[in-house]
Amino acid sequence: MEKKCSFCDSPIELGRGKMYVKRDGTVFYFCSSKCERNMIKLGRKRRKVKWAAATTKSKAKANAKES
Numbered sequence: 001m002e003k004k005c006s007f008c009d010s011p012i013e014l015g016r017g018k019m020y021v022k023r024d025g026t027v028f029y030f031c032s033s034k035c036e037r038n039m040i041k042l043g044r045k046r047r048k049v050k051w052a053a054a055t056t057k058s059k060a061k062a063n064a065k066e067s
């Protein structure tokens with residue numbers, strides 16, 4: 001089953017990427033350590049990071065009307 005990166009939303013190939021479980025039980029999947037660092041260490045939100053938001057352009061457009 002293909003997973004999606006919890007940070008940049010790009011698909012993660014089988015056998016690649018990382019699973020991260022927070023203490024409260026929340027599970028994150030990361031396509032790279034870059035995404036892991038940004039989300040865990042830096043606490044960044046996807047929309048505030050240009051390179052990550054670019055992969056979710058279509059979604060951002062759909063959400064633009066609401067916000």
Ligand SMILES: [Zn+2]
Binds near residue numbers: 005006008009030032
């Ligand atoms: Zn990612």
